[in-house]
Amino acid sequence: MCACVIVLMLTWGRGPLSVPSVHLQGSCAGRMFDSRDVRFVVGEAEEKGVPLGVDRAMEKMQKGECCLLYLKPKYGFGKEGRPELNIGPHAELEYEVTLKDFEKAKEPWEMDLKEKLELSALVKQKGTHYFKAGKYQQAVIQYQKIVAWLEMEYGLQKEQEKDVHALIQVAQLNLALCHLRLREYTHAVENCNKVIELDSGNEKALYRRGEARLLRNEFSLAMADFRLVLQVNPANRAARAQIAVCQRKIREHHERDKRIYANMFQKFAERDAKASRLKRVREERSGGGGVETLTEPVAKRRRKS
Numbered sequence: 001m002c003a004c005v006i007v008l009m010l011t012w013g014r015g016p017l018s019v020p021s022v023h024l025q026g027s028c029a030g031r032m033f034d035s036r037d038v039r040f041v042v043g044e045a046e047e048k049g050v051p052l053g054v055d056r057a058m059e060k061m062q063k064g065e066c067c068l069l070y071l072k073p074k075y076g077f078g079k080e081g082r083p084e085l086n087i088g089p090h091a092e093l094e095y096e097v098t099l100k101d102f103e104k105a106k107e108p109w110e111m112d113l114k115e116k117l118e119l120s121a122l123v124k125q126k127g128t129h130y131f132k133a134g135k136y137q138q139a140v141i142q143y144q145k146i147v148a149w150l151e152m153e154y155g156l157q158k159e160q161e162k163d164v165h166a167l168i169q170v171a172q173l174n175l176a177l178c179h180l181r182l183r184e185y186t187h188a189v190e191n192c193n194k195v196i197e198l199d200s201g202n203e204k205a206l207y208r209r210g211e212a213r214l215l216r217n218e219f220s221l222a223m224a225d226f227r228l229v230l231q232v233n234p235a236n237r238a239a240r241a242q243i244a245v246c247q248r249k250i251r252e253h254h255e256r257d258k259r260i261y262a263n264m265f266q267k268f269a270e271r272d273a274k275a276s277r278l279k280r281v282r283e284e285r286s287g288g289g290g291v292e293t294l295t296e297p298v299a300k301r302r303r304k305s
Contacts, residue, residue, distance in 0.1 A: 018042050018105030020058050023098045024050070033085045037100070043141040044126070051076045052137050054095055061099045069095040074137075108149050113160060116153075120146045120167050127174060136178040143178070146171035169195050169202065176208045180215075188212035203232045207239060214242065219249045 019041050026034035040048045045055035053075030061067065073079065076093040087093075108116070127142030150164050176191035192209035195202050210225030223246035229239035 019103040020061075020099055021101040022054075022058075023100060024054065025096045026051075027094045028087050028091050033082075033087060043138070043145070046135065046138060051093065051095075053093070054097055055141075057097065058099070061097070063099055063102060066096065066098040069093075069097060071095065108152070111149070113153065113156070113164075116149045117163060117167070120149060120171075124167070124170065124174075127171075131174065131178065136181045140175060140178045140182075143171040143175045147175075165198050169198060169205075173202075173204050173208065176205070176212070180208065180211060183215075185212040185216045189216075201232045203229055203236070206232065207236070207242075210239070210242060214246060214249075217249075217253075219246045219253065222246050223250075 019039065021037065021039040023037050024034065025032060034049075038048050038050060040050060040055075042055060042058045045058075046052060051071060053069055053071035056075065057067065057069055071093040073090040073092065076091060077087055077089075079089045081087045081089040081091055106115075111119070123142045123145050127139045127146075130136070130139035130142060146167055150168050153160075153164050156164060172191045172194045176188045176195075179185070179188035179191065189209055189212045192205040192212070195205035196209070199205070206225050206229045210222045210229065213219075213222035213225060223243055226239040226242045226246065229236050230243075233239075
């Protein structure tokens with residue numbers, strides 16, 4: 001469960017779900033703005049006016065459970081808010097959700113390949129719809145379904161394997177793009193790596209991994225990816241421009257390091273010079289008459305025989 005969705009379970013139940021029927025009560029700053037029974041498909045709750053955080057919580061709930069959800073804006077109504085409910089932008093929400101019933105979707109092993117491919121095509125369309133609407137978290141949910149359904153398919157005929165790999169690559173590439181928009185660059189790199197495992201010369205995967213690494217300040221790795229893009233497609237102007245950006249960033253990084261180290265060494269030199277001055281002053285004071293010395297010879301006392 002994401003840290004932006006804090007869940008407190010009040011009662012416990014049993015059973016996985018896919019199309020839940022819930023009773024929910026939503027509050028903001030102590031004011032209840034929503035109280036109703038609603039039924040939705042997990043991953044598509046927003047179509048019923050239910051925020052993403054409630055949708056994601058369904059993945060962890062079981063029939064009969066009641067829980068309190070504390071939603072940060074990212075998993076609530078975001079920067080737009082919900083003016084029709086008198087909820088402003090960046091509002092934190094509290095939901096009490098009771099899972100009354102559900103319809104269980106088929107597990108991947110309960111579907112044949114034909115059904116998985118048909119469902120994947122539909123889900124891909126939904127993901128694209130969410131992406132174009134700027135709802136990247138919802139798009140992620142859709143594309144992840146495709147990967148979950150197809151990534152464990154083995155022993156396929158050549159044409160089947162081609163279709164499966166094509167859908168997985170599209171899903172992973174779109175996930176990478178979503179994670180770039182969400183500034184989740186590590187996830188974007190992971191998605192691109194999955195594509196490159198299937199197709200080492202995939203131009204989009206190499207380019208998007210380069211973008212993610214550039215935004216993580218991994219300039220040398222990013223430049224290496226953009227150079228691989230040019231090996232695949234020498235006419236890719238965007239990759240050539242990104243190499244120039246990486247080179248500039250590397251120079252700026254080196255210049256900044258030089259300034260930092262120069263200032264550091266200057267401070268060390270000033271500190272050493274100050275220490276030397278203090279040492280000389282102490283030595284001069286200790287040898288300049290501050291302590292009287294004997295100038296008369298001291299007669300030795302005879303030892304009695």
